[in-house]
Amino acid sequence: MQFDIDMKSGHKILFNSVRKILLEDYGLKETKKDRITTYSDDIGGICHMRTMKHGIDIGFLKGARMKDEYGVLTGSGKVMRVLPITELDVPQVQYYVDQAIFINSKK
Numbered sequence: 001m002q003f004d005i006d007m008k009s010g011h012k013i014l015f016n017s018v019r020k021i022l023l024e025d026y027g028l029k030e031t032k033k034d035r036i037t038t039y040s041d042d043i044g045g046i047c048h049m050r051t052m053k054h055g056i057d058i059g060f061l062k063g064a065r066m067k068d069e070y071g072v073l074t075g076s077g078k079v080m081r082v083l084p085i086t087e088l089d090v091p092q093v094q095y096y097v098d099q100a101i102f103i104n105s106k107k
Helices: 002-008 012-025 090-105
Strands: 029-032 037-040 045-051 056-060 081-085
Touching (some): 012 037, 012 045, 012 056, 056 090
Antiparallel strands (some): 045 056, 056 081
């Protein structure tokens, strides 16, 4: 399971720091899947997260509709965008998560 891999990663502290924000600050529901850990609210999916060689990636399920004030989102698909993180910047994470939750509320 990917969550177990994340917990053994050299980036587990970073993963757990962002995880705490998603679970405690935003009250999102965590679902541990074979290949990814997902986070959702009562309306639906918000993002997923996993450790990578560089740190962690947060994949926003409707990220193509998000503003990228920091210019750090990656991806060019029709729907998703990924926030690669090498060190924790709480205001930056909150900026993107706030948008993702707002966009999800407008289904």
